[in-house]
Amino acid sequence: MNLEERLQSIKEFIEPWLGLLEVEVLKQYPRPLPINVQEWVEELQNVSMEELLNFINHKKSSIPNKGLQEFLSKVSKLTSFESASKGRYKLPQHLNRRVDLKKKHELEQIRSLCDELNAVKTIVDIGGGAGHLSSTLVDEKARFAYCLDRNEKFQKQGEDRLSKWTPNNFEKIKFVNCDFSENTTLTCLNTYEDNLVVGLHGCGELTTNTVKFFQNSGSSWLLSVGCCYQNLNGQYNISSYAKKSGVVFSKNALHLAARCHTLYSISDLEKKFSVRRFRYALHLYLHDVLGKTEFKSIGNTSLADYEVEFSDYAIKYADLGSDLKDELNKFFMSESTQVFTQQTIVADLIRELLGRVVECYIVTDRALYLAEHGNEVEVIEVFERQLSPRNLMVMATRNGS
Numbered sequence: 423m424n425l426e427e428r429l430q431s432i433k434e435f436i437e438p439w440l441g442l443l444e445v446e447v448l449k450q451y452p453r454p455l456p457i458n459v460q461e462w463v464e465e466l467q468n469v470s471m472e473e474l475l476n477f478i479n480h481k482k483s484s485i486p487n488k489g490l491q492e493f494l495s496k497v498s499k500l501t502s503f504e505s506a507s508k509g510r511y512k513l514p515q516h517l518n519r520r521v522d523l524k525k526k527h528e529l530e531q532i533r534s535l536c537d538e539l540n541a542v543k544t545i546v547d548i549g550g551g552a553g554h555l556s557s558t559l560v561d562e563k564a565r566f567a568y569c570l571d572r573n574e575k576f577q578k579q580g581e582d583r584l585s586k587w588t589p590n591n592f593e594k595i596k597f598v599n600c601d602f603s604e605n606t607t608l609t610c611l612n613t614y615e616d617n618l619v620v621g622l623h624g625c626g627e628l629t630t631n632t633v634k635f636f637q638n639s640g641s642s643w644l645l646s647v648g649c650c651y652q653n654l655n656g657q658y659n660i661s662s663y664a665k666k667s668g669v670v671f672s673k674n675a676l677h678l679a680a681r682c683h684t685l686y687s688i689s690d691l692e693k694k695f696s697v698r699r700f701r702y703a704l705h706l707y708l709h710d711v712l713g714k715t716e717f718k719s720i721g722n723t724s725l726a727d728y729e730v731e732f733s734d735y736a737i738k739y740a741d742l743g744s745d746l747k748d749e750l751n752k753f754f755m756s757e758s759t760q761v762f763t764q765q766t767i768v769a770d771l772i773r774e775l776l777g778r779v780v781e782c783y784i785v786t787d788r789a790l791y792l793a794e795h796g797n798e799v800e801v802i803e804v805f806e807r808q809l810s811p812r813n814l815m816v817m818a819t820r821n822g823s
């Protein structure tokens with residue numbers, strides 16, 4: 423894959439969408455949506471739940487609108503990367519204690535990739551938390567891992583767990599407490615030769631710093647998966663190409679990139695829609711009927727809040743008088759409110775697809791930075807989307823390793 427061409431194509435595609443990405447669709451009200459989005463929304467608002475599911479999961483639509491079809495095929499093209507095959511390694515029972523399916527799959531995939539790199543002697547696990555990954559990578563192997571994290575509590579939990587259940591692995595892991603940055607020098611490491619640097623779901627800048635650390639340290643291999651892009655305070659656009667003419671994303675766009683690409687089931691989507699119908703109708707009521715322009719977050723709700731009448735929800739979360747009960751229910755059921763909520767929900771789905779494009783931009787930029795420094799680099803979808811949607815991995819091998 424030509425990373426520079428991919429980054430440039432993503433940039434050209436995404437720039438006209440930055441307005442839609444800037445804040446969530448509801449918060450743009452009453453500013454009208456872009457004309458093409460209005461057109462697509464009007465067509466999509468009447469399609470079945472199955473079709474919407476197909477749309478968000480597989481970027482396909484049976485609606486023959488040419489503009490929408492072009493949009494979807496472009497999104498698919500810009501966000502496709504080769505998928506890693508299912509790894510051979512199966513997590514043994516002794517490492518499988520209190521590990522959920524998502525984590526098990528992630529550990530199995532990364533260990534399988536690590537096993538393909540025969541010469542790995544030392545692992546530097548950055549943001550390694552309680553050491554699940556480090557322990558998986560050293561298990562039954564003559565390897566040693568440095569497991570770095572700034573959270574002492576996680577590390578203590580890891581030490582207690584490993585010393586109790588897998589003492590052999592515990593002897594092969596050193597927990598290093600440090601607030602990691604790109605300039606961190608690890609005096610505990612004598613040599614970076616035959617080192618594998620790994621980072622699994624390093625939040626925001628931690629992954630950028632991991633990539634730069636790999637480059638500066640002279641380590642041999644890198645396996646890096648990011649997350650929490652909203653915590654990137656400007657630490658992207660690191661490749662020379664992006665430094666010159668990179669795209670700058672809003673905090674909301676970065677946030678979207680960190681939570682998009684879920685593979686929904688019908689029931690997930692139905693739950694999501696019922697939450698949004700109430701939330702969006704309340705917003706409309708507060709804005710159009712009560713004339714509010716400032717909205718505070720309604721905070722945590724439970725699913726039960728969406729199984730009651732709209733008025734119960736609105737009275738509870740917007741502190742409205744119970745005398746408004748009938749008016750609120752009538753407002754919710756009115757055709758104009760129903761159309762507004764459905765259209766906003768559908769526009770959200772279009773925006774959600776753009777989240778993955780933003781994520782691909784950030785990941786491609788990191789990969790390009792490494793390629794510009796002479797490494798062999800690949801971006802792959804390392805985890806199954808259904809289990810772990812933050813699944814883009816940058817793999818790098820230092821030239822000559």
Ligand SMILES: C[S@@+](CC[C@H](N)C(=O)[O-])C[C@H]1O[C@@H](n2cnc3c(N)ncnc32)[C@H](O)[C@@H]1O
Nearest residue numbers: 549550551571572573600601602622623625628
């Ligand atoms: C999302 S968790 C991932 C933990 C582990 N890699 C996993 O996948 O289970 C991110 C970890 O990075 C650590 N972390 C975040 N920023 C860090 C920094 N600047 N230096 C060291 N650790 C950091 C957090 O404490 C947390 O344990």
